[in-house]
Amino acid sequence: MTSSCCSCSRRFAGVSALWAGALLVLSMGLVGCGGGSDGSASGPSGSVSVDGSSTVFPLTEAVAEEFMRANRGARVTVGVSGTGGGFSKFLRGETAVNNASRPISPGEIEKAEANDIEFIELPVAYDGLAVTVHPDNDWVDCLTVEELRRIWEPNSEIDNWSQVRDDFPDREIELYGPGTASGTYDYFTEAIMGESGASRSDFTASEDDNVLVQGIEGTEGALGYFGLAYYENNADKLKVLGIDPDERGSGASCVTPSAETVNDGSYRPLSRPLFIYVNTAKLDETAEAFGDFYLQNAGDLAPDVGYVGMPDSTYALVRQRFQNRTTGTVFGREDLDVAGVQVAETLRNAARADTTE
């Protein structure tokens, strides 16, 4: 009995040692394999932490990938917390760069001042929103901003296409849009309703644009909006509508979204600039090199990930801003409508105002 007791105690101890040993070997193996990623680096070898908008993520990811290919020693990490979530980390000083699909808000500026955080605001590319319908929809090619507002405004009672325009057929309208947490939702409501977050709530909402594409593709009376990148990848499944930017337009000056119409600012009000915000206190050698690299390559990389690059002359203006360490926001002013904003013009005006001061 005693011997059997001892043997089983020894056996248990053996197995627990085995268990711990396995974990040790596992973690040591991982440490071993982990080594050797940073070779002889001549360029910057620090790390840059980026977080923020899921809309800007693909662009920053592409830039980061190329940046690390060029600078083997550097590390760039990119998180996806949404523009607002990213700003709350950025303004606590937890990240060096924040991806933003909208300019910084007045509340966030206050927080930056309270926390002594100084930032440089850099527009990096354009994003367009696409308003789409089912591919077999043959009654609508264009909607005016006014019509979009009547459809999407809070408590809107429109549930049939015939209520939108008199010559539209008697067909039920089914609405699809991004979830309330997304920057796209904020942006659409601001551009169309004039107030961020003002929207009817009885639509099919999803943070996943694929769900929206599938929903609109499968519903004859569907109408929905999401990023232009997603439309271009699903152009064969959906029909995109032109937008008449005129407030009370008749649909005569309709503009369909495309690289040109977004870039020249004529696709209004549903195209927007995307931003990165850089914390000046975290601008070390690596962060500075990353910022430079970003502004030099964003124009080429943007089309790869579904966005529209800005003209070279505009990137030159933005680079100037970065090199001069011009802090503060130009686009986050309350009196400025970012929808369809002319980035170059705004930057030039800001630079002029700076020199006259």
Add this chain to the structure above:
Amino acid sequence: MESSSNGTFHLRRTRRKRIGMILAGVLFLATILGIVVLVTLLVDVAMQSRAWLDMQFLNSLPSRFADQAGIKPPLYGSLWLMGLTALISVPLGVASAVYLEEYARDGWFLQLIQINIANLAGVPSVVYGILGLALFVRFAALGQSLLAGALTLSLLILPIIIISTQEALRSLPTGLRESAYALGATRWQVIWSHVLPNAAPGIFTGVILALSRAIGETAPLILIGALTFVPFLPQSAMDQFTALPIQIFNWTARPQDEFRGLAAAAIVVLMILLFAMNLSAILLRDYFERQTAGE
């Protein structure tokens, strides 16, 4: 009177038999339904992943180009997380269960703890994420590190480990403990030499199932700030990280079809990890059962 009641009894028998058969059929369908859904899912994922699953996929860093993208950092991140989580949660969980079952006196305090543990096992994982963000990432200033992630996941699975270990300890015959005491063994000797070895199959099953749950968790990791694009491998427990479920989530949200193939391939890798863990649970349980039966 008796014969007539016998008659109705026989009449009803065919009806009851029929109901019984229908019920058996319904139960069979219910079982089959689950299997059909699982098999459909597995086949669908396997088909989608076929073109993508290769050594290059396992060995590459993330990329915006689908044909260059791989899962090395998230795979290592997940393995690291599992290792650390096991190191933290297994000793803690088993120790708490041993205390609660073998040492603690029955009373209102024990009841309170028991009710809390049972409730904690049902708390949604997002809530643990929020707790982990406040407690480990910010208060303990661990940052968005592997250690913070592992501690959060440990909190998440501790109740499961404690409860399953308690069940395993409780299922042992009291005679086992009593005979050891009768021979003059101390309480600790009884626990270490008799109770734990005999409860080991149950404990290991519970531990592995709990770890299997942890490996698939996304929500708490996203909340504590696990990153999406991490183009390097973690070197220590304090490094930033990403994990397989986060990479899968990110890829499924991409507009390009190829990324969904990549997501499917990553799902297959995650499932192989899961199956391997479950298999090791079964093997360990069998090993210990054979050992105890051999005595």
